[in-house]
Amino acid sequence: MYGGVSASSGENGADSAPPGGPASGPAVTGRAAVPAPPDPPNAAAPPPVGATYGRAAVPMRREPTAPGGPAQQSPTSGPAPTPGPPTPEPAVGVRRTRVWWVSGIASALVLAVASALLLVRPGPLAGWLGAGPAASQTATANPEPAPTPVLAAANAESGVVPTGAGIAAAIEPLVKAKALGTGVGVSVVDAVTGEALYQHDADNLRTPASTTKLITAATVLAARGPAYRLTTRVVAGDEPGEVVLIGGGDPTLAVDENAQFPGAARLDRLAAQVTKALGGHAPTKVLIDTSLFVGPTTGTGWSSGLISPEGQVAAIQSLMTNAGRRKPVHHEYGGDPRYSDPALSAGRLFAEQLGVNAPVKRGKAPAAPTSDASTATPASDASAADPDGSAAAGNPAPGTELGSVQSPPLVHIVDWMLQQSDNVIAETMGRQVALAAGRPASFEGATQSMIAKLNELGLPGDEADLYDASGLSYHDGISPTLLTGLLAMAAGGGQPVMGSIFGGLPVAGWSGTLEDRFATPTPNRVGQGVVRAKTGSLSGVNTMAGELVTKDGRLLMFAVLADQTGPTSAARSALDKIVAGLVGCGC
Structure with missing residues (x-):
């Protein structure tokens, strides 16, 4: 982990020290509230599926960084910048x-x-x-x-x-x-x-x-489409009374009506679906399945001062609420407190909604009871899928879907990412580019897929050397x-x-x-x-x-x-x- 100082400004951890470098003076960055446009038509359209691409070539033209730049280390992909005096500018x-x-x-x-x-x-x-x-903005003292x-x-x-x-x-x-x-x-x-x-x-x-978020925005919109939505699901676990909350990579998921992002999917509504599906039989255990995202949860070249709990970014996991924030409030200045383990915290908040007191643990959701996981039978129809009676009311077959909630359309999420410069949203969007391309939803999978998508679009992918999707890395x-x-x-x-x-x-x-x-x-x-x-x-x-x-x-x-x-x-x-x-x- 790198050394550094705490961020004193919201955007991209402005004024945080680069790994191994000094910090400059604090800056002030204002942010307006982001309006929620109406849902577009065909919002539930299925996503396109991308092909798998080869890793883009790494350019050889990058100049050395100035003293105080990124720490010299062995990153997971691509060369780290080489320290040295700045090269004279060409004419x-x-x-x-x-x-x-x-x-x-x-x-x-x-x-x-x-x-x-x-x-x-x-x-x-x-x-x-x-x-x-034009969309309305939050009222200010001066005319806009x-x-x-x-x-x-x-x-x-x-x-x-x-x-x-x-x-x-x-x-x-x-x-x-x-x-x-x-x-x-x-x-x-x-x-x-x-x-x-x-x-x-x-x-x-x-x-x-x-x-960097411009590349993230363009590639995820090209890969998934503006109407794509992210789904958070709950299925029956392997043991009676056990339910599994499956992270779908939605960073905007909220706990209840007090949401950071307008129109966000909510855990309280998901819990109500589960309660109804179980026919009044209360669950006794909650597991969380975060297997959609893999690999490290923080990026190469990130300053430690930027990382939760007091920094500008949380651990990147496929399950979280309010982009990992402890409270559904975006802090314009200073740190933006986040959970140290957003997924486990989301699981605990969900357990509270269900009235489950047992400790929340990580686990793996069982396969759906049918051969096609996308058509898993709801608990209300469990008897039809399980004629021997093991899926009686309140005890559905393992893998039976008990409820699901969907995010706002992707275009709204991208809007919030750009307006607020939200680093967590950016990293989750990069992973959507990877998933659409059939790659692992990791830092490396995301950056490889983003560069491949640039090439596919006819843009020069060799003019990007990426280590993350947010721009927090000094190696980008x-x-x-x-x-x-x-x-x-x-x-x-x-x-x-x-x-x-x-x-x-x-x-x-x-x-x-x-x-x-x-x-x-x-x-x-x-x-x-x-x-x-x-x-x-x-x-x-x-x-x-x-x-x-x-x-x-x-x-x-x-x-x-x-x-x-x-x-x-x-x-x-x-x-x-x-x-x-x-x-x-x-x-």
Whole structure:
């Protein structure tokens, strides 16, 4: 386990020390409450099943990290960064050859994205596309800026395309700001044409922090689909009176109506189903089956200060309530207390709902009484499946399903992950990519499957070197070019389900992890309401990737990754100035 200090800020454990490195000063990150859009149609549609892919090649281009970076060790997969002095930055250039994700016919971009999102994801983004009002946010003391319809701006007639030289003149001095250090990578892409307008060391891998969640969001939506739901089940155990709670990988599962996530599945409702199925015969023992997820429960390269009980992430298990939190409250500042063993704690809470006093233990659910586990007979029909009478009322055959509850649609879970930068949700989503691909639901299985999915989508998977799905690991590496390519593809309509990620991106000065960014006087305030982006923050790392509309009305995708920064507050301000410079660039 690594040494480190406790996190003092919510997002991605901002200001926690990297393994073996010092911590910088504390930062403040605001978060708005996340609304719950209505359920999409066909929400119970079965998931697609992916193929099994080979492990993606590990790139050889990654630069050394700055002193105080990740501890040198032998991780489970991929090379750890090598300590050493920073490599001098290459000259800034304008690259116009990277067009593997060009969106095609410009007018189809808006129509494709709009139709896909309105069909499967009514909610905040629908209002941005002209289909209704923007989602309501938690009331604040100051009026909230109305978000600009970012995706609606993306057509061939909207705005003047900036020139590479113009962008370089506007932001290159900002990219060289002392607060950002020497390890800065920038990519700026025109969303309509796919043209790379400005690139500064954009193909080298940088520590991405929470911008990793963009890859997690895109790959899980592509692998499972926006309507997919996660199921938590209870079956009869091998012994009379024994019930088995089976974790289905739902991080949003709640205990009762006091839920962290709107519309979450609930243990009290599951307990009521079990009680009814048993015909009034009270269970006497509860087991938990957490076999869906395998391998280590914490990631390589995670600082110990980030891990529960007082950190920003819990042990990653297939059974938990409120993403492992002790209370259904998301703490905007400081630690976010979690259970040290989320699965066992969830089992105990379930036992309380059933009135079972016996100790909760781990176990394995018996096979269903029929050959097809997906059609397990409910307890109410147990006599039909068991004519010899052993499954009499209150004593169903082992493996008989006694109840189940389902999560909200996956698109809502991805929204919460992006808005709150929830690390536990991110890790469980990565494991869903693995399960869809037929791989083990582990850190390694998740990251291999995410990279394979990028390759399958036509994105350069060799520009990602991942050790987790949340971005907490200092060993993670992603190129700015990959992030802008992913965003351009999501907006282009060729992969409609990927377009759902835009609805979850925080809005500058308005929501999520950008609520208190771009809210200061000029020049940064120009970005308020017109920037949607995922931020990332670790000690010495400050990143942002998303979309914006220039003052000339042009939609751009951008990524800025700085992994050798100074104090967090100064680095964030410098990063915001770059993005604000793009918004205000009449170039």
